[in-house]
Amino acid sequence: MKKRLLFALVSMLLMLAVSACSGDSGAKNTGGSSGSGKEITVWAWDPNFNIAALQLAKEKYEAKHPDVKVNIVEYAQNDIVQKLNTGLNSGTTKGLPNIVLIEDYRAQNFLQAYPDAFRDMSDVIKPADFAEYKIGPTSLDGKQYGVPFDSGATGLYVRTDYLKQAGFTVDDLTNIDWNRYIEIGKKVKEKTGKDMLTQDPNDLGLIRMMAQSAGTWYLKDDGKTPNLADNPVIKEALETYKALFDANIVKMNSDWSQFLAAINNGDVATVPTGNWITPSIKAEASQSGKWAVVPTPRLANSKESVNASSLGGSSWYVLNMDGQDTAANFLAETFGSDAELYSQMLDKVGVIGSLKAASSGDAYDKSDDFFNGQKIYADFAKWTEEVPKVNYGLHTYAIEDILVVEVQNYLNGKDVDSVIRDAQAQAESQLQ
Structure with missing residues (x-):
């Protein structure tokens, strides 16, 4: 009898324990x-x-x-x-x-x-x-x-020492367009031997930044319809992207580790990307005091483009x-x-x-010695509010898979109108 009572008591406790565990969970492990x-x-x-x-x-x-x-x-x-x-x-x-x-x-x-x-x-x-x-x-x-x-607000990280060697100041790169950026890049390369930026041609993040700066995306506002062939912003972004390579101011990389190495080794004068790169740049302590951050360049001919974007x-x-x-x-x-x-x-x-x-908050108002006393977080907070709103839609990466191939064709001589027309046709065929 005692054994039966003990068994019943244990069974009740087990049931209560199971009930308590399952009541507000639904998660694995x-x-x-x-x-x-x-x-x-x-x-x-x-x-x-x-x-x-x-x-x-x-x-x-x-x-x-x-x-x-x-x-x-x-x-x-x-x-x-x-x-x-x-x-x-x-x-x-x-x-x-x-x-x-x-x-x-x-x-x-x-x-x-x-x-x-x-x-x-x-x-x-x-x-x-x-x-x-x-x-x-x-x-x-x-x-x-x-x-x-x-x-993901972006900025243009710049090596102030390289700019100075080439005769420029931080103000010269503040609120500029990409055409002016390329002009300055050529002079920096001439004077210092340093490339202006490092880029993996299979990573189209820079084109995304350019497009969003003008409030435009690969897709129309419905988030589904490809918007490449008749999109002047995408065309200008591609033309600007190619102009960077044609100016011979891009250090090629093929992966993330090479991207970081180009920055930390001092091989490039600027880094246009999202604010999440800050810890990676600061990882090279020997460069403290040699960096600043300015707003992202805008597209020169797209009237809606602003000096703010996201990545x-x-x-x-x-x-x-x-x-x-x-x-x-x-x-x-x-x-x-x-x-x-x-x-x-x-x-x-x-x-x-x-x-x-x-x-x-107080943390945003702190100056950063690595960036020569600049309050970079306050600046990024301001730029965050200026980022144009776009609909990333359903097919951002699917379209980029198409564009990566077409951009290689473009860099190798195919004309830009054919590039965006062919990319549009492939996107319509695959995604609709």
């Missing part, structure tokens, strides 16, 4: 539950940036909500894309996280392909609180699904599954509103967020 507490899992990539920022948010949130456990799982970005597609295609959220980080260029693919998979966050964050250009890729049909995260950037999404309200609250109280947290992320990780309120 979450590592156990805290009794009656709540548990959520977040997927992201890059341990030194996104994961590090998540850790700060986790610590702050768990201190305020001791009944919640936030599990952080690191995967490579491509692995996240594959796992997310596989899981959502199966029609079940089993094994998927409560929160996932998605690159802005890819966001619409997920939102439109799986319209019921993500939680509408309109009730917990205010889109107006974030940089306007981040709202396009993170929303759909008037609903705000993503919580905008890091700013990269990502946002957080909550999946429609058990635990979604806890997940939504975590994002609302951290990345969705906490300016102090963003100051910590900037100070400790180098994250420039797209939350408008964060740009007024």
